[in-house]
Amino acid sequence: xxxxxxxxxxxxxxxxxxxxxxxxxxxxxxxxxxxxxxxxxxxxxxxxxxxxxxxxxxxxxxxxxxxxxxxxxxxxxxxxxxxxxxxxx
Numbered sequence: 747x748x749x750x751x752x753x754x755x756x757x758x759x760x761x762x763x764x765x766x767x768x769x770x771x772x773x774x775x776x777x778x779x780x781x782x783x784x785x786x787x788x789x790x791x792x793x794x795x796x797x798x799x800x801x802x803x804x805x806x807x808x809x810x811x812x813x814x815x816x817x818x819x820x821x822x823x824x825x826x827x828x829x830x831x832x833x834x835x
Contacts, residue, residue, distance in 0.1 A: 766812040771819035783811045 767783055769775050780791045794810050797803040 764811060766814055768814045768816060771815055771823050776813065776815070779813055783813070 764783075767779055769779050773788075777788050780786060780788055784791055786794075791810065791813075798810075
């Protein structure tokens with residue numbers, strides 16, 4: 747490893763230079779990603795996010811790696827779900 751990479755990793759621990767993780771719309775993938783990168787289950791991750799967003803506890807913000815869910819997959823899931831509901835009527 748290069749010196750620059752090692753120095754960056756030491757500064758940005760524990761995320762090793764990652765600023766966020768982008769995932770597909772899947773509960774199991776979300777659970778695996780949160781467990782691997784943040785070392786917690788989804789419920790704990792959501793509690794930390796609640797503290798950061800609603801209670802504005804910015805010190806918690808530095809302890810987690812943000813997980814983004816792809817909008818395209820979310821909207822496609824919603825579209826398919828609504829179409830099934832309409833067909834059932």
